Amino acid sequence: MDRGIKNSRPRYRKLGPGDWVEWLIVVLLFAVSSVGVFVLTSSVLSALLVGALVWLVAVGVVATI
Secondary structure (H helix, E strand, O other), X not given: OOHHHHXXXXXXXXXXXXXXXXXXXXXHHHHHHHHHHHHHHOXXXXXXXXXXXXXXXXXXXXXXX
């Protein structure tokens, strides 16, 4: 049996409440993208949809780091 696989870290990890820097990055990306889309289009719905998409991608990227 390979000991390296048993003791390695998982590839993805769930963000917990103690990961405040990661959550700060995700929230700032959501806010900046939502405000930017709202300023460009004046549409709240499209701003929230783009913000939600950025939120999902940011959570995935931060979870892999």
